[in-house]
Amino acid sequence: MSISRLPFRLRLTLSFAGIIVVLFGGLALLLQTRFSASLDQGINRSLRTRSADLTTLVRGKQQLPPLPAGGGAFAQIIDPQTGRVRDATPGYAAPLLRRAEVARATTGTLLVDRRQNARLLAGPVATRPAAVLVVGSSLSQRNGALTTLSELLFIGGPLILVLTCLAGYGLAARALAPVEKMRARAARSSGAPRGERLPVPVANDELHRLGDTLNAMLSRLEDALGRERAFVADAGHELRTPLSILKLELDLALASDVPREELQERVRSAAEEVDRLAKLAQDLLVIARADQGRLPLERRPLTVQDVLDAVAARFAAPAREQGRTVAIDSDEGLMVEADPARLEQALTNIVSNALRHGRGAVILRADERAGSVELHVLDEGDGFDPDFLPHAFERFARADPARPRGGAGLGLSIVRVIAEAHGGRACAANRDGGGADVWLSLPSVWHGPAAYTRGDAGVAAA
Secondary structure, three states: OOHHHOOHHHHHHHHHHHHHHHHHHHHHHHHHHHHHHHHHHHHHHHHHHHHHHHHHHHOOOOOOOOOOOOOOEEEEEEOOOOOOEEEEOOOOOOOOOOHHHHHHHOOOOEEEEEOOOEEEEEEEEOOOOOEEEEEEEEOHHHHHHHHHHHHHHHHHHHHHHHHHHHHHHHHHHHHOHHHHHHHHHHHOHHHOOOOOOOOOOOOOOHHHHHHHHHHHHHHHHHHHHHHHHHHHHHHHHHHHHHHHHHHHHHHHHOOOOOOHHHHHHHHHHHHHHHHHHHHHHHHHHHHHHHHOOOOOEOOEEEEHHHHHHHHHHHHHHHHHHOOOOEEEEEOOOOEEEEOHHHHHHHHHHHHHHHHHHOOOOEEEEEEEEOOEEEEEEEOOOOOOOOOOHHHOOOOOOOOOOOOOOOOOOOHHHHHHHHHHHOOOEEEEEEOOOOOEEEEEEEEOOOOOOOOOOEOOOOOOOO
16 A cells, blocks of 8 residues: 555654654664774773782792782783793683784783674783783673663664654644634535635644635635626616517517508517627627637737727717717827727727717727727717726626616626726726717737637637
């Protein structure tokens, strides 16, 4: 089983245990080595001291003075010529050194271990004739101390490791408790009341910042979900009205006693409602494609004056019917790189709103400011309600919510979508002298997002 499949808490504990094993193993090895070296240094100092004392006592003599009983100390005087023992501590009559070792000891100090049982220090001594003095000490106490230390480390080490792992597991569980609380709350969030958020730890640490980030994400998701729900509800409301009217007109047209003139009127009314449905469906499609970053654009260099002329010509007749005019005030030579159909669609929506809700002349104005081309549509009406102005470009936003017909509330929203697809923005304001000013600000040179596909003519302008 791969360690990556283990629970995070267990992986954290195993990692902690591995670190403890390495650290404790290194510490134990260091302690064993240092303790052994310290004992060896003590034994060596004791042997040198005893050798110096005995050398002074036996110089000019041929026998050892009595050694104190116990302590594992012993000594010998060996004839370097024959290798025989001249004098020795009782119980050590056999030579402690081999002939080769005796020969080496005649020229200097020699330190020899005997199978971890004893340590010998041999050196020449000025007797008549010359001899080699050997002093030794038992290593039983040293070996016993090292064995005891090893047993303590071998028994205590695993015990400490187990206790440390248990403590580490508990600490990991305690440290991850806020994460578990957030997970449990998130698991219940689908049925939770609106506005409920994940619990955030008090400490200003990584978990606190994670909780804040997740709560901010939940707020954004909640807002987006609320907007989508409102969008669906508004779209359903907008579809219901023309469909109800269309159904009524068709039912009346199917009546057998309807005069021909009235039948034609009913069919014309039904056709108008079908046009409204088609317009609404096309607007919804534009919004959906824009949300997905796939609004099709066919960008090419455009002369702003040509676009304004086309829009003004389209609304010349409707404006005359209202006793109004559509005029153009544009700087010559202004160029933008844009989709002509989409740009005309945006300006058409703005001019249509100006004719429907404004008064007086409608002016199409274009000028260049700070590297951007601004296309303004101005009227001489009452302007926007100050409370509505910040929401003018929102979907299904209306200055008059009680108005049952005459627009789906998507016109200015489409304007903003088209402006942003071209790398620009849409703005609205009230004129100082009265009336509304709605404009598009487009870059003189295209630097828009790559998400919008160049040359995709899959969807015609609405």
